[in-house]
Structure formats: C-alpha cells, structure tokens
Amino acid sequence: MVRVLPTERLLGSGNESSALSDSRHEQPPVIKRTEIVAIALVVLTAICVTGVLYVARGFFLPIVMAFVVGTMLSPAANFLERYRVPRSVGAVLIVIAVAAGLAFIIGLISAPVLDWTNRLPELATQLKAKLHVFDRPIALWHEMQTAIGGGSAQTSSLELPKFDWVQPTIEFLSPTFTEFLLFFATLVLFIASWRDLRRTLIMTFGDHDARLRTLRILNELELHLGNYLLTVTLINAGVGIAAGIACAVAGMPNPAGLGALAATLNFVPIIGPIATFAVLVVVGVITFPTLSGGMVAPLLFAVITFMEGHFVTPTIIGRRLAVNALAVFIALAFWTWLWGPMGAFLASPLLIVGLILKEHLLPDTSPQLPSD
Template sequence: MRALPGERLLGNPPEGTPFPDSKAELPPVINRAEVVAFALVALLVIVVVAVLHLARAFFLPITMAFIVGTMLSPAAGLLERYRIPRALGAVLLVFAVVATVSFMVGLISAPLMEWSSRLPELGAILREKLHVFDRPLALWQELQSMLGGSDTLATLQLPKFEWVQPTLEFLSPTFAEFLLFIATLILFIASWNDLRRALVMNFSERAARLRTLRILNEIETHLGNYLLTVTMINVGVGIVTGAICAATGTPNPAGLGALAATLNFIPIIGPVAMFVVLVAVGIVSSPTIGAGLIAPACFAAVTFLEGHFVTPMIVGRRLSLNALAVFLALAFWTWLWGPIGAFLSSPLLIVALIVKEHLMPDNSPQLPEE
C-alpha cells in the first residue's frame, strides 16, 4: 500500500512495526508502600488518641503540668536572676498560681452557692418573666398543627437541674489528679534546665542539637508570652464585665467579673457560656426583660472588640492563630479531655505549629505570576 503524503512528517511507523506496550511503561498510580505507610500512621494516630482518652486520669494532669510549667519557666528564670534557687522559685510560683485560682474560685463559688440554694424560686421567676413568649409559642404551635407536625411545644418548659451534679463531678478533677498535677508541675519547673539540656544532648549531630534547642527556646518563649498576654486581657475583660454588672444593677458583679475572666481562657465556648449566664441572671434580677438584656449586650460588645481588635493588636502576628485551626483544636481537645482540654487547645496548637515550622519548613516555590 502506498503511504499517504504527510505520514512520515507525522512520525507514523512503517507498516509491520508493532506498537510499544505503553501500559508497561507507566508508573503505578498508587504505590503499595505509600498505602501501607499511610495505614500504619492512621492506626498509630487512632491508638494514641484511644490511649489518651482511656488513660485521661494520668495523661491530663501530666500534660497540664508540662504546658503550665513551660509557661512559668521564664518567671522561674527571672527569679533565678535575683539569686532565688530554681527549686524554691518553682514552689513559690506554684503557690502563687494555686492562691490565685483559689481566690477566683472563691469569688465565683459564693454567688453560685447562693443562687443554687434558690433554684426553685429563681425558676418560678424566670418562668413568669418569659410569659411574654407565650403568644409566639402559641402561634408556632398552631403553625405546626396546620402543617401536620407534633404539638408537644405547648408552653415554654424550663430545663431541669438534674445535670448540675454530674456536670460538677465532670468539671472537678479528683484529689489524686490534683496532687499529680502539683507534684509534676513543681518538679518540671525545678528541673526544666536539666531536661532541656538532656533533650538537646540526646542528638549526636550539631545541626540536630541546634534545631532542638531552637524549638525548645521558641516554645518556652511563645507559651510564656501567651500566658502573660492572655491573662492580662482576660483580667481586663473581667474588670470591665464587673463594672458593667455594677452599672446595670446586676447582682454579684465581682463574682460575675471573675467568672468572665476565667471563662475567657477557653476560646469561643467561654464567652458564649458567659453571655448565657448574663442573660439568665439579667432576666431574673431585672424588672423587665429589656433591662435584663443590657448587661449581656454590653458584654457581647466588649468580647467582640476584644476578640477582633484588642487581642490581635497586642498578640501580634507571631502568636496569632488561624480561626479554623483554633476551632478544630478546641473541638478535638474538648471532646478528648473536657474543659481542661479546651484550655489546653491553644497552647498545644502553638507547640504543634512551632514543631512543624522547624521540622517541616515551608520552602515550596512560589507560583508564577500571571
């Protein structure tokens, strides 16, 4: 057969030449070794999470002591400069922390005990104040019946208080966990320099030692700055909240201010819980619902300014965290370890980002400009 003109220009093979087996030359789409490695890593993560959840009574106080001890290490170093031994400085710092926490708990527990003894009376007052919503609820019930839905929402039912005791048991750690936390915290602060030196000298190469030292120093600096900055901001939020409660006639402004400062250590959840508390207290203690919502509205404005302007301006870009990463870390550690895990979520996220930055630096090439 005569070849058409242009076949040789297109590079067609002559007649009788077999085509190469292109399938044999292509690399496999999925590498079996990569699948096995991914499966092993996934199993390792599942096992670690399960162990942390099941052995919560041991790992939670230990992790809490490590994080808080790293935050307080710069203060212990400052005391060493004034010729105070590190062991004595560790005891003084832990005593100061326990005294501060006890003072905050005292401010919060006094009004809490008073209000908890009046729960039936306060429930009746709250039910009476919320009668204004009876007509909207009746309209909603009528709409549901027209659409064929259930009409179980006849009146506004207040939640029962059977959850109070289980919640308090869940929030309060056991005495053994508290002792484990205190002992580990004191020993960690006292021996932090030796632990850091041992971690650095564990590597034989000089580059690995320098990288480990930089990671540890950066974690200590960032966590110390985080604790100092967040504590100052939360104390300011507590003072402003107490002043708002005093100005609006809300009872126990000191206790509510201490509660606002404490809950503000927990991102996202803390301010929302404090807003709900202020709404309940304001509605019960004020003559009208509108007057009771003044303090919660002012608190919402304060937390909005604090979260969007004050904290980013003071913390700066170095300690600023992605909102999605903060939310996911908060959800995970709260599910794993409860409220204390929620407090530890941001410090643990900072530690993870610092380690990732040093071990896996972002040296990827930039995309070309269009």
C-alpha cells in the first residue's frame, strides 16, 4: 500500500534542504592540510636559506654584491659599447673608475678617523669634561632609582662607555681582502658577460610567454637598479657637498672628510643620516668650547637631510621606485643583521628586486576593495 505524503511536508523538506545547502555555502573556508604543509615548507625553506646565507656570508656576500652592482653598472657598459668600446674593456674601465672613486672617498675619511682613533682616551676625557651640564639630571635619575629601589645613588656623573669594543667591531664588520678580490673579479666578469647571461637565461624557457616575461623582468631590473644607483649617488654627493659646506661655515675641523663621511653613510637609509648626525655632535662638542657652538653643524646637517628626505629624493626618484618606509626599515634591519654594513647598502636594491619579481611573477588579480 502506497502512502501519499502531504504537500506541506514535501514543501517543508525542500525548504529545509535548501536552507542546509545555503548554510553550507555560507560557512567560512577551511584551510586544507595540504595548504598547511605548503606554508610550513615555505617557512622552513626560508629559515634554511637564511641560515646558509649567514653562515656562508664570506662567499655569498661578494657574489650578491657583484651581481647587484653589476646590474646597476650595465647601462654604463652599454653606453661605452655604443661607442665601439669592447664590453670586456668597458667592464675593466668601469670597475677601475669605481675603485678609484672608493679609494678617493676612503682617503678623505681615513686620515681624520685614524687621528681620532689614536686620541680616543684624550677625546673621551674632553667629552666627559664638557658634558658636566648633564650631571644634575643624571643625579636626579639615580636618586629616583634609589627611591623606588632600583639602584644606588653612588654614581652621579656621566659615565662614557669604554672603547675596547671599537677595534674588534671594525675587524668583524670589515670585509677581508679575499672578499674584496672575489667581489671585483666577479663584478668584472659579470659586466663583461651580462649580455650572454641574459640571452642564456631567456632561452632557458621553452614557452614564448615565459621568455617574454623573463625579458621584461631583466629589462626592468636593469633599468630601475641603474636609475637607483645614478640618482642616489647624485643625491648623496649633493648631501655630502652641502654637509661639507655647513661644517666649514660652522668652523668644524676637516670639513671635506666630514662631507665625504656624510655622503658615504647616506647610502644606508635611515641609519646613515642618524650616524652622521651623532658623529657631528661628538666632533662639535669636543671642538668648540660651548655646547651651543658645537651643535651648529649637526643642526644644519639635520635641516639638509630633512630637505633631502622629504622633498629632493621623492621628487627625483619618483613614485615608481618609492617603497613603503616600514618595508625599507624591516629590510634594512634584516640585511644589516645578516651581512653587516654591506647588507645595509644592499637592503634597498634587494627590496626593489623583490618588488619587481613579485609584480611579474605574482600579479595582483584579486578584486579591489571598495573605497571608503
């Protein structure tokens, strides 16, 4: 015997099934196990690569430095090649010119640095004697620490740090002769064979679209890194000249060396200008009899770097190479920790390389969020 169900029950079951199916669609997406495994593998790979780069920094730092600087200098080799200069000869001439420029800057900086290094104990005594103005605030600070039970009030004057760490730190951060030799040899060979390397890398891919994408990436890397080196060098040279003039006007000793130091340290974003300002403060306080007189040159340099960072650099470099300040700071901290001062120099170029690769290899195809 066949029973006929009421129409209401049939409709009700249909509504319930559609509601269940709708509720399933409204549930948030669940992360699959394969996705978790893929994320874990990426994290482990990044940790392993970072460890290898840190342990083998003596090999990878000169090689990466040569590749980045060679890509920056490739437009100069192309320019010489257009005037019938063989590329190998042009590579040697470019490297000799770069080495001569570095030797000139080091010569300007090294003489006063060596003189001041030999006089560190005497200069530390002079600096301590001129900073007695801070004795009363320091005494109040120690009294407050004693009142809350956090220290003793025996020390009431400014204690300068010992300078025993300076020489070991310089020896640790300075590259060895072998690293310099590896860098310059790799740089010459890279510039001389850059066209063949480009062709080989492009022809590695069999797909036409992949070859075209690789060609675009290489062209953009060469263009933007070359523009970055040229513009930053010109800007930093201007900052160094302006800093030297400011030091000369303020009566600072060896203004040419201080200007060269300002131009060199300005290649390191954020940290470089701060370090130059600190050096000018120390030199000014030691040189001049009054604290106000010693702060003239540092304050002029602060004005120069403010104008350069907020008006000159954004205008010349433009929005195309402008990157987020937080990204620059994190990249600077990471590469400085990994490779020291040379890593700090490479932080911005490597960040530009990463952004170009991300733009071409991982294009943004997701829908844009609505405007506020």
